[in-house]
Amino acid sequence: xxxxxxxxxxxLPDDPEVIEVMGxxxxxxxxxxxxxxxxYYRLGRKIIYxxxxxxxxxxxxxxxxxxx
Numbered sequence: 001x002x003x004x005x006x007x008x009x010x011x012l013p014d015d016p017e018v019i020e021v022m023g024x025x026x027x028x029x030x031x032x033x034x035x036x037x038x039x040y041y042r043l044g045r046k047i048i049y050x051x052x053x054x055x056x057x058x059x060x061x062x063x064x065x066x067x068x
Contacts, residue, residue, distance in 0.1 A: 004058050005051035013047050021058065 004021060005011065011018050013025045022028050022037070031037035032047070038057030041048040 003051075003055050005054040007050075007052040007055065009051045011049045011051060011054060013049070018049065018054070021054070 005017060013019075013028050018028070019025075022031065028037060028047075032040065038049055039053040041050075
């Protein structure tokens with residue numbers, strides 16, 4: 001799979017790329033609460049996602065369909 005995010009970049013929950021893949025900030029907060037979100041840093045009240053973690057999370061969401 002092509003990488004959706006730049007590995008060396010940090011992303012905020014309101015970045016357009018993050019919203020497009022993960023949904024609204026409210027949805028992201030629900031995912032963090034239910035522990036289904038990508039890994040993140042919490043600096044005070046600020047959430048920061050690393051690109052490499054977002055790519056790993058996206059790859060883990062992959063569903064393989066086997067065709068007989």
